[in-house]
Amino acid sequence: MAEKRNIFLIGPMGAGKSTIGRLLSQKLHMEFFDSDYEIEKRTGADISWVFDVEGEDKFRIREENIIKEITEKQGIVLATGGGSIQSKKTRNRLSARGLVVYLETTIDKQLDRTKKDRNRPLLLTKNPSRLFLENLAKERNPLYTEIADFIIKTNSYSAKIVVNNIINTLFNN
Template identity: 35%
Template sequence: MTRASKARDADTETIEALLAGRPIVLVGMMGAGKTTVGRRLAQRLGRRFIDSDEEIESAAGMSIEDLFKAHGEPEFRAGEARVVSRLLREPGVVLGTGGGAFMNAETRAEIARQAVSIWLKADLDVLFARVSRRSNRPLLKTANPRETLKGLMDTRYPVYAEADVTVLSREVSQDQVAADVVAALVAHLGAMAAPEREKETAHGG
């Protein structure tokens, strides 16, 4: 086994021990890489990856775009909140959420109680280049999609910043971003566990 493989195994063991089965939830804008990074992260940690948008489409029997057209955004968001709440009860998963899911205050509170959240943060140029490759983004079907995207970022980024961990999604391989997520998780979970270890030591003494 190479030194890098040993380090990965040690990181995985650390993360899984400290999470004790809690979900890892990826939040961020459309195009941030939640699905591609999430799949690589899950593979690396030996977890199952779930995409909340795919679960919504499966339950509804139609695409996100068609759901928006048929029912409007408010009803879609209510259904999204119910699906995310259900998926948070799945043990040992990496959950990729839609861009608007974390904007729901009840969903944020539930994620905070039951999971560890990671914001994949990307700048406007990176996001717009990625989302421009696909035409199935209902929120961007406007006269000026770049300006619409910027407006969404201005609204959502202060809320995304409430996530437990922030990792920069940039134009590198998604494996590298997944590795950055692992390193950030190890640091965050270790820092959260340190006070508990100190209390146990003090109690034992």
């Protein structure tokens, strides 16, 4: 990685994309973006409210446009929203404009990491049950895998160890 290529983090809610992205960008001296944060910054409202007011379809269009804009930058780390990969355009952009790292985690870890989080629209509008997350995984995991350059497991490791694993994977391939 002599030249700083973009690094895009994908994966389900609770995989650690935002936390790991922030640490990774600091360690690699790259600018960090979080697509959910960008939506909040631009709308002046939290993700849950935007999702609730606009509905999922309009929210996904907004998300797609923000990711399009951010991925045009160079030398960045981007943490994407868990559902952003549902857009074929977004998947194509991520694949074409940087290295895609799929942060994989288990349903148990997702439940544990998101149980107190009130800023996850899909968990607020639906019963955050194991079955709900399993259904999301069936739908989304193949899409994550489809565009991933690398898959990094996050369930049993601290964010710092995951960051080191990502860096080792990037520099040894």
